[in-house]
Amino acid sequence: MRLDHSYANELSELVTPVLPQALKNARVVTINQSLLDQLGLPWHTHDEWLKVLFSAASPLNQHSVAQKYGGHQFGHWNPDLGDGRGVLLSEVIAPNGERWDLHLKGAGQTPYSRFADGRAVLRSTIREYLASEALFHLGIPTSRALCLIASDEMVYREKSEHGAMMIRVCQSHLRFGHFEYFFHSQQLDKLEHLFDYSFKYHFTELSDSPDRYALMLSRIVQDTAKMIASWQAFGFNHGVMNTDNMSIHGITFDFGPYAFLDDFEPNYICNHSDPQGRYSFDSQPGVGLWNLNALAMAFSPYLSRQQITEVLNQYEQHLLTEYGHIMRAKCGLKPNNVDNSAIINEWLDMLASEKKDYSVYFRLLCDFEPKLGVSSLRDSFIDRTRFDRWAQRLAHTLSEQNWPQEQRSASMKQYNPKFVLRNYLAQQVIDKAEQGDFSLFETYLVALSQPFADNPELEKFAAPPPDWGKTLEISCSS
Ligand code: AMP
Ligand code: MG
Numbered sequence: 001m002r003l004d005h006s007y008a009n010e011l012s013e014l015v016t017p018v019l020p021q022a023l024k025n026a027r028v029v030t031i032n033q034s035l036l037d038q039l040g041l042p043w044h045t046h047d048e049w050l051k052v053l054f055s056a057a058s059p060l061n062q063h064s065v066a067q068k069y070g071g072h073q074f075g076h077w078n079p080d081l082g083d084g085r086g087v088l089l090s091e092v093i094a095p096n097g098e099r100w101d102l103h104l105k106g107a108g109q110t111p112y113s114r115f116a117d118g119r120a121v122l123r124s125t126i127r128e129y130l131a132s133e134a135l136f137h138l139g140i141p142t143s144r145a146l147c148l149i150a151s152d153e154m155v156y157r158e159k160s161e162h163g164a165m166m167i168r169v170c171q172s173h174l175r176f177g178h179f180e181y182f183f184h185s186q187q188l189d190k191l192e193h194l195f196d197y198s199f200k201y202h203f204t205e206l207s208d209s210p211d212r213y214a215l216m217l218s219r220i221v222q223d224t225a226k227m228i229a230s231w232q233a234f235g236f237n238h239g240v241m242n243t244d245n246m247s248i249h250g251i252t253f254d255f256g257p258y259a260f261l262d263d264f265e266p267n268y269i270c271n272h273s274d275p276q277g278r279y280s281f282d283s284q285p286g287v288g289l290w291n292l293n294a295l296a297m298a299f300s301p302y303l304s305r306q307q308i309t310e311v312l313n314q315y316e317q318h319l320l321t322e323y324g325h326i327m328r329a330k331c332g333l334k335p336n337n338v339d340n341s342a343i344i345n346e347w348l349d350m351l352a353s354e355k356k357d358y359s360v361y362f363r364l365l366c367d368f369e370p371k372l373g374v375s376s377l378r379d380s381f382i383d384r385t386r387f388d389r390w391a392q393r394l395a396h397t398l399s400e401q402n403w404p405q406e407q408r409s410a411s412m413k414q415y416n417p418k419f420v421l422r423n424y425l426a427q428q429v430i431d432k433a434e435q436g437d438f439s440l441f442e443t444y445l446v447a448l449s450q451p452f453a454d455n456p457e458l459e460k461f462a463a464p465p466p467d468w469g470k471t472l473e474i475s476c477s478s
Contacts, residue, residue: 001042002093005063007101007172011197013190014178015065018087021108021118022054023151023163029438030129030148030445035169039146040095049147053089053104060089060102066110067173070181071244072294074278079185081177081244082112085119088173099201101173102146106165119155122164123430124478126441128255129166130429134421134448135252140230141223142252143170150433157477162434170251172202176291177244179298188301195302198248213302218311221292223250225318228288233326235261235358235420237281239271240476243291257474260420261358262465264351273476289315329415330362331394332408334401343397346390354382357464359420366412369405370395417451418462424469425461 008015028046036044043052052058066083086105093099105128106120125148135142146167153163174194182191195216199207203219206212227250231238237259238245238252245254259270266282269275279287292315296308303311325335331347333340351361364377368391381387398408429441447461 001040003059004091004093004099006091006099006201007067007088007197008063008065011193014182014194015067015088016111017064018066018083018107018110019056019061019064020053020087020089020104020165023106023119023149023165024153026050026054026149026151026153026165028147029150029433030442032133032144032146035144035146038094039092039100039169041092050149053149061087064089064104064107066112067178068112068181069175069177069244070184071175071177071242072180072291073242073244074274077180077184078244079181080112080114081181083110084113084116085110086168089167098171100169100171103168103170103173104165105168106149106163117155119153119163120165120478121155121157122150122162122433124256125149125164125166126430126433127258127426127478128168130421130426130441130444130448131255131258132168132252133445134260134419134451135236137449137451138230138234138417138420140234140236140252141227141250143168143247145169150438158475170247170253171249172247174198174202174248175244175253176246176248176295177242179248179295180243183298183300191298191301202249213299214307214311217296217299217303217308218314220248220250220295221311221315222318224288224292225315226250226322227252228284229319229322230326231284232281232323233330234417235264235281237261237268237270237279238284239274239279241279241284241287241291243294246291246295248295256478257476259423259474262422262470263355264348264358264361265355266348266352270474271476272473285319288319326415330412331365332368332403332412333397334403338397340397343390343394346393350381350383350386350390356380359417360462360464362416363413363418366409366416368394370398413454414452418454419447419451419458421448422461422465422469423472423474424465427469427472 028049043049052060064087066087068082070079071081086103087107089102089104091099091101109118129145129148132142132145136144146169149165151163154160155163182194199212203216206215209215239258240256247253257271261268268281269277271279292312327344328340331344378384378387429444432440444461447458
């Protein structure tokens with residue numbers, strides 16, 4: 001095992017040393033074994049993790065720090081952000097040489113806590129754990145969850161709740177808001193240190209290029225576009241796309257009141273604190289570009305306006321290319337030069353106008369048979385004339401592909417998950433966990449880690465929500 005503390009050591013002027021503060025009767029309830037193996041960490045038991053997290057001599061908190069950053073929140077610049085309830089424990093160099101951050105969320109107050117308690121609640125840590133694992137197994141770039149820690153400490157949100165912690169793992173915790181902060185506060189020497197650090201550790205192959213700033217921005221633009229394309233294709237609504245919640249690695253980050261779509265409503269708003277729908281499902285691609293514009297300001301000491309515009313102009317094409325790629329695969333359409341967007345869009349329009357469950361209906365589509373006139377899929381639509389017109393068109397296109405039905409269906413099932421994370425199921429997991437029972441959490445994790453499998457034993461996790469489960473209000477407080 002190799003630990004490193006490059007951020008804490010080399011950017012000491014951008015951090016504050018903070019020790020994690022244990023919670024009352026803290027106990028580890030889950031460790032992500034496959035991630036643990038990938039990182040090559042030597043601590044395997046729950047007790048070992050407790051010790052290594054909270055004993056003063058532990059190598060994990062010798063150099064733990066809170067990072068300073070800012071962010072555009074709902075369009076408004078806020079310079080007063082930073083790790084208010086989390087600390088960067090350490091970096092780990094995995095056996096394959098990759099560098100990963102270990103970040104403990106819910107670790108107590110820091111200089112950036114403002115007036116808040118520095119804690120996270122069990123509800124929100126379970127939601128982040130489930131979401132990051134669900135996205136990962138769908139192939140959507142995301143931070144990961146290594147370990148969940150429950151406790152008997154009560155924390156007050158809208159009501160009294162159990163405090164908890166989790167360890168989040170990602171390439172780095174560098175957010176758009178880090179760069180924005182040092183630019184807007186005109187601390188350009190620190191901004192330069194941050195860029196130098198980023199080239200040294202995270203954009204290494206660009207570091208010797210005279211175009212490294214443009215290339216770095218271009219990489220972030222591309223990665224962000226791809227991430228958002230996969231959100232749109234799999235029906236994921238992040239909910240709080242503030243620039244402090246955007247990672248420079250183009251990974252899904254800082255999970256709050258997110259949702260996977262149930263009924264397909266293109267303008268769905270998962271965040272009940274966002275009545276205007278700034279971060280609604282179909283606003284996400286546009287917000288991604290808005291956020292990249294905000295980040296690009298921090299590149300302005302190094303790039304001309306024209307250079308920045310050229311890079312930002314690549315965003316739309318990256319997003320459409322990736323989205324088109326996944327959507328064709330979801331519809332069983334082979335990649336070719338034919339424009340199939342009319343078929344895909346009409347399918348989406350039908351789902352929207354008849355309020356069909358997004359994931360269930362894409363999964364049903366995997367068994368679409370061109371020759372079958374009448375089918376249960378057809379029967380489930382009210383407007384069958386419209387369905388028939390569309391089905392004929394799809395059948396015609398499929399017949400030209402020369403792709404055996406069974407193979408096409410199997411391929412589609414690798415893009416249309418049987419199990420997506422449902423808020424109503426997450427809520428059931430949370431209700432049980434609040435009573436000290438984590439068994440449902442564990443079995444739901446099993447389903448979410450094999451989202452494309454047809455596993456009859458896990459069937460109950462594939463069901464769309466009953467009516468009460470569609471209208472759950474997910475609190476933003478966490
Ligand atoms: P979030 O909404 O989780 O992205 O957090 C936005 C900002 O508020 C970040 O700077 C967090 O560190 C801070 N924050 C959120 N919740 C708390 C809390 N309970 N205690 C201290 N800081 C918090
Ligand atoms: Mg955040």
